[in-house]
Amino acid sequence: MLKTLGGQVKEFKKDSILTPVFMILEVIMETIIPLIMGSIIDDGVQKGNLTHIYLMGALMVLTAFVSLWAGAMGGKYGASASTGFARNLRKAMYDNIQTFSFSNIDKFSTSGLVTRLTTDVTNVQNAYQMILRMCMRAPASLICAMTMSFYVNARVASIYLIAVIILGCFLALIIKVAMKYFDQVFKKYDKLNESVQENVNAIRVVKAYSRESFEQKKFTKASENVYKMFIKAEKTVAYNMPLMNLTVYSCILIISLVGAKLIVGGDMEIGNLSTLLAYCMNILMSLMMLSMVFVMITMSVSSAERICEVINEKPDITNPEKPVMEVKSGDISFEHVNFSYKKEAKTPVLKDINLEIKSGQTIGIIGGTGSAKSSLVNLLSRLYDVTDGAVKIGGIDVRRYDIETLRDEVAVVLQKNVLFSGTILDNLRWGDKNATDEECIRACKLACADEFIDRMPDGYNTYIEQGGNNVSGGQKQRLCIARALIKKPKVLILDDSTSAVDTATDAKIRKAFAEEIPGTTKIIIAQRVSSIKDCDKIIVMEDGCVNGFGTSDELLENNEIYKEVYESQVNGNADFDEK
Template identity: 60%
Template sequence: MLKTLKAYVGEYKKTAIAAPVFIIFEVIFEMIIPLLMSEIIDNGLGAGNINYVVKVGIIMLLVSFASLFCGAMAARQAAIASAGFAKNVREGMYNHIQEFSFSNIDHFSTAGLVTRLTTDVTNVQMAFQMMMRMFTRAPITLIAAMFMAFMINSELSMVFLVALVFLGFVVAFLMSRVGPYFRAMFDQYDALNASVQENLTGIRVVKAYVREDYETKKFKKASEALYRFAIRAEKLMVSMMPTMQFTVYACIIAISWLGAQIIVVGDMKTGQLMSLFTYTMNILISLMMIAMVAVMLSMAKSSGERICEVLNETSSLTDKKDPVMSVENGEITFEDVCFSYQGDPDNLHLSHTNLEIKSGETVGIIGGTGSAKSTLVQLIPRLYDVTSGSVKVAGVDVRDYDIETLRNEVSMVLQKNVLFSGTIKENLRWGDKNASDEELVRVCKLACADEFIERFPNKYDTWIEQGGSNVSGGQKQRLCIARALLKKPKILILDDSTSAVDTHTDAMIRKAFREEIPNTTKIIIAQRVSSVQDSDKIIVLNDGHIDGIGTHEELLKTNAIYREVYESQQKHSEDQEDLPEQQSEGCLDGESECSEAADKSGKGGDADEQ
């Protein structure tokens, strides 16, 4: 763990070294001050020599300022180094996460990754700063103060050794007990963050189903679990302070009693006893610092292990040494492909799949829920690796391509459409950051998105809220299709990405694909037969197997599943046509028009009754 984290100190090594150096000088100057005080008391005030008092007093003042300066510089250097270290760790974790495959990301919850990037890194940052300052200062002060104390009176200083051994046992015991509680506590932080994230992401659903009480109880349960582990850890930690105070006061009482006897017999002066009291406080404060650092390190150890779990995670998708750097065309071949999300050959989600798609073909994929439609297409841009067999693009195994090159030539509009906070232009330029405004308009016309964008007051500069919450589902889908088209891909995959648009718009989008990008291989996953019936070939999936391949007319004759889906949808369409015209028209365009149609229908009914 330490070796992994040490690498992220990076360019802040000099400041990380400078902080302890300044602290060493600060401690040296602090150790001189009690000696000067002893000189003032014994040889200045005791002898009535005011000039000596002033002279030594000025020296003590200069030493104090020197100590203050070194302390301030140490604090500044430590702050810079620890903040820089935390920045590097966060950047390292974030960059490493970007390299993860989906299977790697599945190992960590989203909330867990957020906690590691925030709370855990903060804990490690604080521990790093404390190690540079307190963990450097405390041992040096302890050693220096013990040395000075033994110089004054070795017999009396044996009290410190007893205190040191006692506190050492206490700290070791507490560290061994508190560590597991901290680990469990951070795991509960993940659960708490997951509850908050899920609630905020789905807040519209929560309110629509009036489930606020349920979500509140779920959050309370996670919060109480975190509370219980935190209390157990705190109970052990708070016992440190009374133990330290007991040790401090016991040492002061012992030194006062024994020191008074030694002064009476003349073996030690009053000023030396005063200096010894100062060194006593230095020693005991150092011991308290060490105890605090020990507890903090125990907490940081748990956080550090969680951080290193992410940093040491090896991506399951890696490039070969000499990857293929260009994709010639959009031809796709599946050769005896088996796939399991767990990598278990006995629990396959896609089984012994063989498939050939020619470059420029339009292929429809249809099947029930859980039939592995999305799984099939996710293997093409290598979002996952096959368990066995091979997927080839342009005759080359996708594992032989440079991942970035492959994915740049495969545009995929996922089942869950995602827009990011920013303008429409900024979201579209995810497809091509250098695209001109004219190119943006062109692809939006292809995706039938231009018609609603032009109705916005700011048009293409309209701000999209986080997750696209201020646009409808159909508008979001069309923007995502336009974004994918902007990549000018050799393969375009639409994973049920026109489900929220009406059938007319769906037909317009498919028509634009045929006319504008004829050389692009187009794979369309859909629930509606009308969305795929014009395809060059249609693939019917059932429970991870290909149940049939053919054109619309061929499958109607040869495939029972396809025929059943088609007939059920045709019957539904006929039932819709039998509804009163006022109720059926305009309902795809918005709630207000549906309401108007319903109102008109209602009025017509009243007239008939009259």
């Protein structure tokens, strides 16, 4: 973990080194000031030596100024180092998330990733700043003050040593108890963020079903769990201050009593007592600072572990050593393919799939909910890898291709259509950042998106809100199809991505595909028979297996599932799941 975190300090190493240097300089100056004060009392005030008072006074002012400057510089470099460190942590996590396959993302909830990128990073940032500043300042101050105390009067200084040992033991116990609560609290944060995210993303559904009160109760419960866990931790940590005050005041009373006896007996000067009392506060406050540092570190350990999990997560899908950089054709073959989302799963999602698809063909896929239609096409662009067997495109196993090359040539319009905030052109150029306006317009014509874009006040410069909330479901689907077409792929997969458009528009899109991109292999997953009945071939899926494969006429003759669906929809105007 330390190696992972340390690797993110990077360009802020200089600031991370200068911070403790300035903090130690500040401590040295603060340690000198009580000695100067004692000298002013003993050698200046008591002896009536004004010259000594002025000289020592000037030296004290200079020492205080240096201490102030060192503290300010330590704060400056500490802030720079900690915020820069936090920035690098966020970037490292975000960059690694971009390399994740779907199986990697499945390990972390969305809300969990958000918590790690925000709350967890903030905790580690605060802890890092405390380590650079307080964790250097407090031990240095403790050691310097203790050393000088023994130099002034070893007998009185031994009181500090006993107090430090006793207080240290109590603080260690407090930290140990608090740590187990802090380990649990960030998992509760994940649940809290999950509640907020779901509610915001699905706010239209929440309001449509009048479920505001239910969502409020769910959020309140998650928030209450975080509150209760923090209360337990903070109640434990709260013992720090009473223990600190008890130790400080006890030490002052004991030192005053012992010091007074020594002064009366002529074994110690008044100025020395003043110096020892100042060092008493330095020592005990340093110990208090150390305890707070340990509490902060305790809080951040759980956060640091969660951050490192994301940074160190290895993507399940990676490029081979010598990747193939060109997809020659849209030929597709499945050879004895088995697939499971989890390796330990007893029953595979896809079972012994064998298919041959020629380049340029239009293939329809139909099947009931849960029949693994999407799982089948997800293997083509390596969103997941097969468990057994091989998937080939252009005669080459997809695992041998460069991932970016493969995904540029296999365009996928997923079931959940996503648009990003920005203009329509911005969204279209996700397919090809260098696409011209003409290419974008042509793709929109093929997807029948130009029909509604031309009616918008700003046309292709119309601003799309986050998630595409200002366009309808059918408009969103057509924009996503156009975005995929801009890639000029050799394989185009439409995963139930015309379900929100009317049948006339659906027919126009299919006709445009047949006429304008005849060389592209087109795979259409649909619930409507009308969307796929004119395909070159149709795959009928059932329980992760290929139940039938052929033309619509062939399937009507020899496949009971397809025949039943066809008749129910054509004659009964029903969809697949209502058969």
